Amino acid sequence: MARYLVTGCAGFIGSHLTEKLLETLGANGDVIRGLDNFETGKRENLAELLNRIEFFECDLRDAAAAAEACRGVDYIFHVAARPSVPRSVKDPRTSHTANIDGTFNLLEGARAAGVRRIVYSASSSAYGNQPGFPRVETMVPMPIAPYPVQKLAGEFYMKSYWQVYGMETVCLRYFNIFGPRQVPDSPYSGVMAKFALQMMRGERPTIFGDGEQGRDFTYIDNAVSANMLAMAAPAEKVAGRVFNVACGERHSLNKTFRILAELLEFNEEPIYGPSRAGDIRNSLADISSAREALGYQVTVSFEEGLRRTVEWYKRQYSEVAMR
Numbered sequence: 001m002a003r004y005l006v007t008g009c010a011g012f013i014g015s016h017l018t019e020k021l022l023e024t025l026g027a028n029g030d031v032i033r034g035l036d037n038f039e040t041g042k043r044e045n046l047a048e049l050l051n052r053i054e055f056f057e058c059d060l061r062d063a064a065a066a067a068e069a070c071r072g073v074d075y076i077f078h079v080a081a082r083p084s085v086p087r088s089v090k091d092p093r094t095s096h097t098a099n100i101d102g103t104f105n106l107l108e109g110a111r112a113a114g115v116r117r118i119v120y121s122a123s124s125s126a127y128g129n130q131p132g133f134p135r136v137e138t139m140v141p142m143p144i145a146p147y148p149v150q151k152l153a154g155e156f157y158m159k160s161y162w163q164v165y166g167m168e169t170v171c172l173r174y175f176n177i178f179g180p181r182q183v184p185d186s187p188y189s190g191v192m193a194k195f196a197l198q199m200m201r202g203e204r205p206t207i208f209g210d211g212e213q214g215r216d217f218t219y220i221d222n223a224v225s226a227n228m229l230a231m232a233a234p235a236e237k238v239a240g241r242v243f244n245v246a247c248g249e250r251h252s253l254n255k256t257f258r259i260l261a262e263l264l265e266f267n268e269e270p271i272y273g274p275s276r277a278g279d280i281r282n283s284l285a286d287i288s289s290a291r292e293a294l295g296y297q298v299t300v301s302f303e304e305g306l307r308r309t310v311e312w313y314k315r316q317y318s319e320v321a322m323r
């Protein structure tokens, strides 16, 4: 029997991962533990999970609480973070303490508990605006905003704990993950969720800039599968390494807007506003390292992911749409 800890289990990505773990590992008698401080995670994401996991309501900024949550744990998926580039621009300190201190406290707790492996949710925003596409893991990171700096610091800490203490750490650089449960109604929401809800409400979304910026939008199931593969892969292939997790395709915001508008039968044009501070222009991943070392494959395409996401928001927010 092994015990797995998912940090940020009430969040968008963490809750999907916890669900998958219960489906695939829970049956072997393995125990799934989750922690969240509900700063950005939602209690409703745990509704179906809470009685099937050991749950710790705890903030990783609290070193003692982090250590307590690690006790008895063998494997950790470190998903917890205070996400969003613009949120970190507005309030860098709160993001800093959550993302850097939180990650450090978790690593120290994990070291004391003898945790074997940590799979860390890193961010493709670490590449910044450096020239050269697609992004390959060997490129020198050039983070711009505080958030990517923080996520990158976490990566370096992960690598250090592998090199210095022999803890198997694997970093997954996510490229714009989207899908059901992504919060749609915060000023810091991911663009896909935000636009879907705005269109359902009959509001015209605002595109920051000319809309020709591109992202390697990646449906949530792909990120979950990368995590499972990274946890299962032999240490000699993955420990101390960083992998891009994406689809390997670039989609402009204008194009994404049009597909969403079609799926939601939204007939108006977007509003164009000024570009957002700290934004990168483009992102596109080379996913060959993940393919080779993890056996990673894109299981749900961009288009199929968009369809599933729109269906979910329609079901979830149908009362809103009716208003």
Ligand code: UD1
Binding pocket: 083, 084, 085, 123, 124, 125, 174, 175, 176, 177, 188, 189, 190, 191, 192, 194, 205, 206, 207, 208, 209, 213, 215, 253, 276, 279, 280
């Ligand atoms: C996203 C993630 C971040 C992750 C990074 C790399 C979110 C909230 N952020 O950052 O955690 O590290 O990918 O994977 O998921 N936009 C508009 N109008 C809006 C909102 C956004 O035009 O109302 C534009 C932005 O200016 C940007 C693009 O849409 O050009 C994507 O923005 P966003 O969804 O916030 O994601 P990233 O900043 O790329």
